[in-house]
Amino acid sequence: xxxxxxxLQISAGRCPAECEWVVGRLAPRLTEELRxxxxxxxxxxxxxxxxxxxxxxxxxxxxxxKVDAGIADWLGTIQWTGTSPYRPRHQRRNWFVSVAxxxxxxxxxxxxxxxxxxxxxxxxxxxxxxxxxESAVRITHLPSGLSSLAQEERSQHLNRRLALARLAALFAExxxxxxxxAEDQRWRQHTQLERGNAVRVYRGIDWKRMR
Numbered sequence: 706x707x708x709x710x711x712x713l714q715i716s717a718g719r720c721p722a723e724c725e726w727v728v729g730r731l732a733p734r735l736t737e738e739l740r741x742x743x744x745x746x747x748x749x750x751x752x753x754x755x756x757x758x759x760x761x762x763x764x765x766x767x768x769x770x771k772v773d774a775g776i777a778d779w780l781g782t783i784q785w786t787g788t789s790p791y792r793p794r795h796q797r798r799n800w801f802v803s804v805a806x807x808x809x810x811x812x813x814x815x816x817x818x819x820x821x822x823x824x825x826x827x828x829x830x831x832x833x834x835x836x837x838x839e840s841a842v843r844i845t846h847l848p849s850g851l852s853s854l855a856q857e858e859r860s861q862h863l864n865r866r867l868a869l870a871r872l873a874a875l876f877a878e879x880x881x882x883x884x885x886x887a888e889d890q891r892w893r894q895h896t897q898l899e900r901g902n903a904v905r906v907y908r909g910i911d912w913k914r915m916r
Contacts, residue, residue, distance in 0.1 A: 708745075710768040712807040712870050713776060717754070717761050718857055723792075723800045725754030725761050727785040731802065732763040735779060744769035744776075752860045756791070762858050764866065766809065779804050807870035808877055815876070821845045822865070827856035844868045851875045 715732055717724035736746045750764035767776060783802050789795045824839040841856030842864040853875060855867035 708768050708770055709772050710766055710809045711772055711776065712749075712809050712866075713765040713767050713779075714803075714805045714807065714867065715760075715763045715765070716803050716805070716857060718803060720801065722755050722759065723789045723797075724802050725759040726756065726790055727783075727800050727802050728761065728763060729754060729759040731783065731785070732760065732765070735804070736765065739767060739775060739779075742769075742775045744772060750863055750866060752858055752863055762860070762863055764863065767806075776806060780806055807867070808874050809870065815846055815872075819847050821847055824861060825856075840864055842868045844872050846872060846876075849876075849879070851879070 713735075715728050715735065717728045732748070736748075739746050745766075745768040747766045748763060749766050750762075751760050752762040753759065754761050769775065781804065783804055785800045785802070786798055787800070788798060821844070823843045823845075825841045825843065826839050827841040840859055840861045841854065842861060843852060843854045844865075845852040851872060853868045853871035855864040855871065858864045858867065
């Protein structure tokens, strides 16, 4: 049985260049620590930042035993405190980036012909458009109606990969809900006893004979 794999996204979102600087330096630290925990780490995508060595986003593939536990303390918002490398006199010293995990999408989950992939302009608070290019990606699985959207990255290519990962997560959640519903139904069968309309009847005398 192969070890599970996840995608781990380190993102500056739409924050200033200092956050891209943080992502560029955080990625190797995170990689080194996860490898020290016995996990396999592979960089599979990167959106460069405005400055050399910086990154707006880095996408890693993480694999190994107990991968969920191995990355748990990295998930969420990461705060980096320090002087801006680009604006030394800037009063702000706290910079924030995000680390999020996604299930790696499997090509066996759906037929690619059943997917409708749309590109659109990313929108910010209040629905305002935050760029002039159609970098956001919405993917809809037509037979099920499940749909996912990724718009936080400036790269349409990376947003497409993230939207696929989120769609796979929706499939996994749906399957889990269906499994739980079946378990609930079986439990109700144990707890419900409908009197009458019996499909078989055993008389007391028959029971004595069986003993």
